[in-house]
Structure formats: structure tokens, C-alpha cells
Amino acid sequence: MANYKQDAAKACLQFLKPLQVIGLGAGATIAYLVDFIAGDVELANSITFVSSSFQTRLNLEQKGLKVKMASQLYAIDIYFDGCDQFDAELNALKSGGGIHTSEKILASTAKEFILIGDESKFVPDLDHTYPVVIEILPEALNIVTVKIEDDFPLATVNLRSGKEKDGAVISDNGNLLANVKFDELPDIAELNTYFKMMPGIVDHSLFYQMATKAVVAGEHGVRVITPQRF
CATH class of the missing domain: 3.30.70.260 (ACT domain)
Structure with a gap:
């Protein structure tokens, strides 16, 4: 059975470069991304990571990767995170972990904010499905x-x-x-x-007009979506 979250996470490796500072959110898709990064030892050891998620930080530390707190950093190259829903403008709703305040700080500091997940997260317009x-x-x-x-x-x-x-x-x-x-x-x-x-x-x-890209995977493969803002 296809694992679209895993496919989307793997596709995000194309954006990573040595010596970057990478911010990570929480959830299953982010956990897959950590696994893929850790699999490239040379790349992984050159990257500095930051996350507002206790579970993500623990995962990174258990893999021996370099983790800093947000208070130790001035800028982030890319921030990756999942969400419950996002629309064509890449507005996103994140209702799960309750750490959105800290996640927004990281997202706003990043040069790029990339949403990742399976294609079911992509909707024409955000709705009231999630609080x-x-x-x-x-x-x-x-x-x-x-x-x-x-x-x-x-x-x-x-x-x-x-x-x-x-x-x-x-x-x-x-x-x-x-x-x-x-x-x-x-x-x-x-x-x-x-x-x-x-x-x-x-x-x-509600992450309003913050994301710069979305990487989603589904039945027809992986897509990189850019915001349609008018």
C-alpha cells in the first residue's frame, strides 16, 4: 500500500543543502523526513536543526543530529511542517499539536516555509472541518x-x-x-x-499567507505547489 506521507517527505530532500539551518514541525510526515535526512550521514551531520516539537527534537537527538533551540538562532533556511488543510494560496490550518505559536515563530524566520503531506490535505478553500x-x-x-x-x-x-x-x-x-x-x-x-x-x-x-511551497504526494505522484495569490 502506498505511503504518500513518506513519498512527500522523501521528495523534500531535493531542497536540502549542506550547512543549512532547517526548522521542523511535528507529525508523521516530519518523522519520515527526519529518517530520510538521517540516512544521508554526510548531509545530516552538516545541518543544524530546530523544532518547536518535543517529539521531533527527541527524534533528532536520538539520531545524533545537531539540534538548537530557537532562542539560539537568528535565521532559518527552510522550515518544513505538515497541516490539517491548506488551500491554493497555501493558507494552512494546524489544529493538532497546540504548538502553533512557536511554529509560527520558526516559519516567519525562515527564508522558505514548505508544507508537506499527502494530497488529501489540499483543498480548494479552507473550511470548518477542523477548529x-x-x-x-x-x-x-x-x-x-x-x-x-x-x-x-x-x-x-x-x-x-x-x-x-x-x-x-x-x-x-x-x-x-x-x-x-x-x-x-x-x-x-x-x-x-x-x-x-x-x-x-x-x-x-491559521497560518495565513506564510507558506512558500507545498510538497504533496498522491495517486499520481509528487507535486510541488506554489501559492496562487492575487
Whole structure:
């Protein structure tokens, strides 16, 4: 059975060069990419890696690769990450890991931000299948929740809770995470600004006009997609 995530990850090797600083997100496709890079020992040993993902950093360290924290770097050559959905403009939704604030810092620092995954992630327009995740300062939780539900009466805001601990999920930055589920996704340019401008929200999981390429694999092979922005 074809493994399209693995195919997409392998195709990303074409963008790598010795001595680069490479940022990596989280997830299965990124894990495959780490495996492929580690397989080229000479290349792997010349690259410096950075990631906001605990699991990705652990994987890199276990393979003996050079890892730095974001605070030690000034620039990144390429940032690779997966997502839940992305559209023709390469706007992306990432609702899974809850580390989008740190991932956006890496993505914004990179000369190139490349999305990778199987072709099912590519949709004509982002929709309400996945929630938009917001990171909220604890003291602003009620204010932010009421404001969003007043402005979007059909939306629901649900605080993330732990499956293996009692209470809310706390972000790596010590904040709360909440899923905002829309009945229909609002205009994403306006939504991006709305969340960015709301006091109490640190950041959100809509990556608006940040990616420079997407590498996807499917039944008809691998495609490199560039953003169609007008």
C-alpha cells in the first residue's frame, strides 16, 4: 500500500543543502523526513536543526543530529511542517499539536516555509472541518470566550482538557488552548486579523499567507505547489 506521507517527505530532500539551518514541525510526515535526512550521514551531520516539537527534537537527538533551540538562532533556511488543510494560496490550518505559536515563530524566520503531506490535505478553500486553535492568556479566558461567541453566535469555544491529567491542557508557554469551531469558516483574511488583534489571544492556528511551497504526494505522484495569490 502506498505511503504518500513518506513519498512527500522523501521528495523534500531535493531542497536540502549542506550547512543549512532547517526548522521542523511535528507529525508523521516530519518523522519520515527526519529518517530520510538521517540516512544521508554526510548531509545530516552538516545541518543544524530546530523544532518547536518535543517529539521531533527527541527524534533528532536520538539520531545524533545537531539540534538548537530557537532562542539560539537568528535565521532559518527552510522550515518544513505538515497541516490539517491548506488551500491554493497555501493558507494552512494546524489544529493538532497546540504548538502553533512557536511554529509560527520558526516559519516567519525562515527564508522558505514548505508544507508537506499527502494530497488529501489540499483543498480548494479552507473550511470548518477542523477548529481554529487559539492560545489564550489564563486571565483572559472568559473575556475572550464571551467576545468570540458574541461576534460569532454559531461558533463554539471549547477549552482543551487533558486525557491523561485532570484539568486544562497548558501550552509550552504556560497558557490555555481552546478550539474554536465554526459552522462555516469566516473570511480567513478577516479572521486572521480578528484573532491577532484581540487582547488576551497569544496566537492562533491559521497560518495565513506564510507558506512558500507545498510538497504533496498522491495517486499520481509528487507535486510541488506554489501559492496562487492575487
